[in-house]
Amino acid sequence: MSRLPRLHPSSSPDRHQSGPSMSFSTRQGSLKRKAQDENFNIAEQQPRKLAAIAEADTNQPLRPSKAAISKLGKGPPPLTKPRAPPLTTRRTDRATSAPPRPVAAVRPPARPTAVKPTRGTSTTVDGKRFQALEEQISSIAAAREADTARLAADASRLAADMEAERSKVAELQANQRAMSQQLTAAKNQDIARQRELDHASEEIYELQKRHSRQLEEKETELRRKDREVRELKEELRAFQDDLERERETVKSLKATISHQSTAHVALSTQVSAMQAQQAAMQAQSDVALRDKLDITLELEAERKRRVELEQELREAETLRRKLHNQVQELKGNIRVFCRVRPLLSSDMPLATPMLSPSSTGSGITTPTDSPDPEEEIKRREEYRAQMGFPDKMDHKEIVLRSSSESATGQERKDEWAFTFDRVFEPHSTQAEVFEEISQLAQSCTDGYNVCVFAYGQTGSGKSFTMEGGQSEATTGMIPRAVEQVFRVAEELKSKGWEYKMEGQFLEIYNETINDLLGKGEFDKKKHEIKHDSKTGRTTVTDVNVLPLASATQVRTLLSLAQSRRTVAATLMNERSSRSHSVFTLRIRGENPLTGEACEGSLNLVDLAGSERLEKSGAAGDKDRLKETQSINKSLSALGDVIAALGEKGEGKSDKHIPYRNSKLTYLLQNSLSGNSKTLMVLNLSPLAGHLNESLCSLRFATKVNNTTIGTAKKQSRMAGSS
Incomplete structure (x- = not known):
């Protein structure tokens, strides 16, 4: 049975009391436990403390505050500070009601010695104690009512605060959702603007390209117009001179007619006088006849002068051809040009793209738009070979x-200098290169054999130099030379020259000649090379030789031949030419006015790239290995021919020239002998990794440049002879 805590030493009941005091103690303990239960229920009903706004989570339950937990966890307060809830009236009445009277116990028989206390005295003492306890219970009830009121007020205030905090949280969450939507819309708008910017950049780039092409076309048209204007001015000046002379003649004739008319009127009015003056009029008529005769003689003299001028013009054209040939011979019948191609983006390995977080927030990273420009320049300098061009x-x-x-840790620096007839830097254009070659194309129309061939390692730009690209600015040497020949032939028509042209395009692949303009498959026909020692003409059996009427037709044939040429991918070049291509343009010209005729040929050769097996990766492929060996063998034979020609030029007339060691050298026999003007275009790669191959090519080109092959002979004959 529970007991109330001790209130005061004087008011605590006796432990061994019985009857009403024991019943009251039991009832007081019951009230104490009920007050504790109600305190616990009130504590559970109090509002929980809200979490911090930064840590708020609407999906988590609210937690009770530490103050409420401390209040509930400590149990009922001491009686000096009562916190029990208010008691009901029924409980209060039960607590203030008088205790039941004790039932008199059955006493044993009375003993004479015992003194029995009176009933009135015991009831008075118990009544005082009960009244004191009732007063204490009343004070406890009052205190509990006060605590209950305060707790209710605190609970209502906490509920209001919690409702305010909840409204703030809801408002913050709504603001957060709105800001998230605005941020997403801004990002989408930024992406759309970036796409529009990229599209606009592409359009600007296309417009710039189109503007550049139009500007080049306009400049070409302007130069043509200027040339036509100059020619028209010359013709106009000549016509004006003729007109002035005719005007003078007409003026004199008009004066004579006027004079004769006056004389005729005078003679008509003076018939008699005319008879008398017949002799004088006869004299005047003789004078007029003499004037007419003089005019006729002057006209005949002018005609003879015109014939003489035309003859002088033809003689001047012959002199120009002779002087042009002398200039070419002074430059050397075998010349070497060196061209360094620019560094391309494909020459460098792809850099690792920089990653940036995705705008969608999914955690996926995307590559950035472009690398750092300074880093790109640094990478280019690392891959570019150290080349200098001191002769500005x-x-x-x-x-x-x-x-x-070196092995001792010291830095070793090497330097190699080479000199050629012309060196083209990486920024040189196709037009600048052809400007130096155009004079050789002029020699072809004058009746000389001309050979231009490109030499260099794989990937150095030989095919681009000879064949070129798709645009007008990147047109190669072959189409430009053909256009030059057709243009010169058209200009010489006014001087009496008539030209006929025909062309062929051959490929030498694995020491086998293929006809790139043929209609059948390769290796179906066996082609043989034949040289005519009398005419100096080289022919190949069973090949298609097509008559050419315009430069446009030649371009079509070049596109067809280029599509049929043998190419393959190696480690040094994705589209490496695995064969030598030789385009031959034969020109025959006649001048009926002078009885002169000439015949020349233009050989434009794109050699296959020289390469090493370990560099090109051809050792692991049987076909590539065979191709590489055949290419290197033919290029080695070309070097032997050049060396033998050099020794022969030094005075060893009995030196044997090994033309037959390769199909390439045998086909170009007349182009590498003294009957031709030869130009070698050495192509170099700008990469530092190709430095050794570039040095080998430069040494070979130096050997060619120091070779003398003699004086070119003009292939001319009289018109009408076979």
Whole structure:
């Protein structure tokens, strides 16, 4: 049975009391436990403390505050500070009601010695104690009512605060959702604007390209118009001179007619006088006849002068051809040009793209738009070979430098200098290169054999130099030379020259000649090379030789031949030419006025790239290995022919020239002998990794440049002879 805590030493009931005091103690303990239960229920009904706004989560339940937990966890407060809830009236009445009277116990028989206390005295003492307890219970009830009121007020205030905090949280969440939607819309708008910017950049780039093409076309048209204007001015000046002479003649004739008319009127009015003056009029008529005769003689003299001028013009054209040939011979019948191609983006390995977080927030990273420009320039300098062009005036020198570390740790620097007839830097255009070659194309129309061939390692730009690209600015040497020949032939028509042209396009693949303009499959016909020692003409059996009427037709044939040429991918070039291509343009010209005729040929050769097996990766492929061996063999034979020609030019007339060691050298026999003007275009790669191959090519080109092949002979004959 529970007991109330001790209130005061004087008011605590006796432990061994019985009857009403024991019943009251039991009832007081019951009230104490009920008050504790109600306190616990009130504590559970109090509002929980809200979490911080930054940590708020609407899906998590509210947690009770630490103050409420401390209040509930400590149990009922001491009686000096009562916190029990208010008691009901029924409980209060039960607590203030008088205790039941004790039933008199059955006493044993009375003993004479015992003194029995009176009933009135015991009831008085119990009544005082009960009244004191009732007062204490009343004070406890009052205190509990006060605590209950305060707790209710605190609960209502906490509920209001919690409702305010909840409204703030809801408002913040709504603001957060609105801001998230605005951020998403802004990002989408930024992406759309970026796409529009990219599209606009592409359109600007296309407009710039179109503007550049139109500008080049307009400049070409302007130059043509200027040339036509000059020619028209010359013709106009000549016509004006003729007109002035005719005007003078007409004026004199008009004066004579006027004079004769006056004389006729005078004679008509003076018939008699005319008879008398017949002799004088006869004299005047003789004078008029003499004037007419003089005019006729002057006209005949002018006609003879015109014939003489035409003859002088033809003689001047012959003299021009002779002087042009002398200039070419002074430059050397075998010349070497060196061209360094620019560094391309495909020459460098792809850099690792920089990643940036995705705008969708999914955690996926996307590559950035472009690398750092400074980093791109640094990478280009690392891959570019150290090449210098010290001759800024004549552009005839190229210098290669290399630095390496020796076994002792010292830095070793090497430098190689080479000199050629012309050196083209990486920024040189196709037009600048052809400007130096155009004079050789002029020699072809004058009746000389001309050979232009491109030499260099795989991927150095030989095919681009000879065949070119798709645009007008990137047109190669072959179509430009053909256009030059057709243009010169058209200009010489006014001087009496008539030209006929025909062309062929051959490929030498694995020491086998293929006809790139043929209609059948390769290797179906066996082609043989034949040289005519009398005429100096080289022919190949069973090949298609097509008559050419315009430069446009030649371009079509070049496109067809290029599509049929043998190419393959190697480690050094994705589309490497695996064969030598030889385009031959034969020209026959006649001048009926002078009885002169000439015949020349233009050989434009695109050699296959020289390469090493370990560099090109051809050792692991049987077909590539065979091709590489055949290419290197033919290029080696070309080097032997050049060396033998050099020794022969030094005075060893009995030196044997090994033309038959390769189909390539045998086909170009007349182009590499003294009957031709030869130009070698050495193509170099700008990469530092190709430095050794570039040095080998430069040394070979130097050997060619120092070779003398003699004086070119003009292939001319009289018109009408076979």
